[in-house]
Amino acid sequence: xxxxxxxxxxxxxxxxxxxxxxxxxxxxxxxxxxxxxxxxxxxxxxxxxxxxxxxxxxxxxxxxxxxxxxxxxxxxxxxxxxxxxxxxxxxxxxxxxxxxxxxxxxxxxxxxxxxxxxxxxxxxxxxxxxxxxxxxxxxxxxxxxxxxxxxxxxxxx
Amino acid sequence: xxxxxxxxxxxxxxxxxxxxxxxxxxxxxxxxxxxxxxxxxxxxxxxxxxxxxxxxxxxxxxxxxxxxxxxxxxxxxxxxxxxxxxxxxxxxxxxxxxxxxxxxxxxxxxxxxxxxxxxxxxxxxxxxxxxxxxxxxxxxxxxxxxxxxxxxxxxxxxxxxxxxxxxxxxxxxxxxxxxxxxxxxxxxxxxxxxxxxxxxxxxxxxxxxxxxxxxxxxxxxxxxxxxxxxxxxxxxxxxxxxxxxxxxxxxxxxxxxxxxxxxxxxxxxxxxxxxxxxxxxxxxxxxxxxxxxxxxxxxxxxxx
Numbered sequence: 001x002x003x004x005x006x007x008x009x010x011x012x013x014x015x016x017x018x019x020x021x022x023x024x025x026x027x028x029x030x031x032x033x034x035x036x037x038x039x040x041x042x043x044x045x046x047x048x049x050x051x052x053x054x055x056x057x058x059x060x061x062x063x064x065x066x067x068x069x070x071x072x073x074x075x076x077x078x079x080x081x082x083x084x085x086x087x088x089x090x091x092x093x094x095x096x097x098x099x100x101x102x103x104x105x106x107x108x109x110x111x112x113x114x115x116x117x118x119x120x121x122x123x124x125x126x127x128x129x130x131x132x133x134x135x136x137x138x139x140x141x142x143x144x145x146x147x148x149x150x151x152x153x154x155x156x157x
Numbered sequence: 158x159x160x161x162x163x164x165x166x167x168x169x170x171x172x173x174x175x176x177x178x179x180x181x182x183x184x185x186x187x188x189x190x191x192x193x194x195x196x197x198x199x200x201x202x203x204x205x206x207x208x209x210x211x212x213x214x215x216x217x218x219x220x221x222x223x224x225x226x227x228x229x230x231x232x233x234x235x236x237x238x239x240x241x242x243x244x245x246x247x248x249x250x251x252x253x254x255x256x257x258x259x260x261x262x263x264x265x266x267x268x269x270x271x272x273x274x275x276x277x278x279x280x281x282x283x284x285x286x287x288x289x290x291x292x293x294x295x296x297x298x299x300x301x302x303x304x305x306x307x308x309x310x311x312x313x314x315x316x317x318x319x320x321x322x323x324x325x326x327x328x329x330x331x332x333x334x335x336x337x338x339x340x341x342x343x344x345x346x347x348x349x350x351x352x353x354x355x356x357x358x359x360x361x362x363x364x365x366x367x368x369x370x371x372x373x374x375x376x377x378x379x380x381x382x383x384x385x386x387x388x389x390x391x392x393x394x395x396x397x398x399x400x401x402x403x404x405x406x407x408x409x410x411x412x413x414x415x416x417x418x419x420x421x422x423x424x425x426x427x428x429x430x431x432x433x434x435x436x437x438x439x440x441x442x443x444x445x446x447x448x449x450x451x452x453x454x455x456x457x458x459x460x461x
Binding site for chain 1: 169171172175214215216217391393410411412413414415416454455458459460461
């Protein structure tokens with residue numbers, strides 16, 4: 001995992017997001033920011049980090065998707081998650097929890113969060129037609145386009 | 158004198174009720190005994206009392222039990238395992254529900270293996286007199302029986318030698334580094350005439366890769382895949398075919414992340430004169446997933 005300091009710019013921008021509770025009308029929905037890309041997706045209520053990324057057409061390294069293998073661990077850089085199902089100590093140890101390691105297939109955000117994928121892993125788009133990862137859209141389309149680029153930060157809902 | 162078959166898998170699960178739903182309603186096993194924190198289950202086409210023990214707390218394998226022909230065999234196997242250098246011990250009748258006296262062995266791969274020769278005979282759902290082809294109240298996938306297990310070992314060649322020398326298993330197929338340098342990367346071993354009763358692949362000691370349910374044919378396998386989609390069971394890969402064993406397959410995960418397989422179509426029978434088939438490691442992907450011919454990274458990384 002790379003250190004937080006490498007993403008200072010993005011984190012500064014995120015600082016207000018990650019410490020605030022959800023706004024009115026979007027009860028219990030939380031932003032998940034994936035570093036270093038700065039890409040953002042929204043996790044629905046009770047939705048896991050993996051569930052939110054998958055629903056947005058994003059793919060990264062995962063295993064059993066049921067909390068048994070630990071392949072989908074990510075670094076929780078900012079924010080908090082909770083686990084609604086028991087997790088085996090052999091999969092996610094107390095020490096790892098303290099270090100901010102997060103089992104993404106079981107972790108449900110309870111604040112806005114920022115995560116960083118494992119070293120060597122990368123985010124892939126499997127719904128390229130729905131969420132094109134190309135140049136920024138022409139001026140004037142930004143307001144209505146959910147995939148508008150904003151420097152390195154994007155929003156996918 | 159022989160080991161007959163895989164008799165039981167004892168597995169840890171993080172949530173017993175979710176596991177009950179998966180193994181009972183989705184895979185179609187019957188719960189034959191329950192106590193706090195533990196379930197015993199069997200498939201409709203199995204003769205003995207149970208073939209799966211689920212224990213709440215953690216994930217992964219507690220132990221595998223293989224059924225032998227007689228008590229005399231147990232003593233012989235125990236002696237050979239001990240001479241090989243493995244830690245062995247005895248367990249008493251009743252220590253495993255309805256199972257007789259047996260031998261407990263710690264494999265060179267640190268897995269616990271139990272040998273037994275008696276378990277209460279409770280019969281299949283179709284019985285022994287003019288049986289129907291299958292029970293009409295079969296649930297879900299309706300797996301016939303637990304067929305085999307694949308375990309991980311840091312030195313699969315050593316485990317292969319252990320099973321050959323101590324327990325009279327034979328490698329039907331194996332994956333080697335190369336024909337010139339036949340270091341074993343994986344081995345598919347039989348104690349009867351099925352392509353494999355136990356397989357071992359290079360990986361972390363004491364870990365389970367999967368255990369498998371026998372299905373009748375490709376149609377049953379496809380239907381199983383449909384049920385997994387209906388019930389949101391995560392599929393690892395399939396339906397497809399293995400090059401090794403020629404069996405057709407779906408890998409999938411239980412609610413705790415333990416990998417299961419449904420396996421159909423015995424590719425061949427392993428008679429006494431069957432020569433070992435060798436695959437070279439550069440063809441491993443084709444050996445495992447015959448159609449895609451590429452491994453997904455989960456195959457060699459996801460163990461419980």
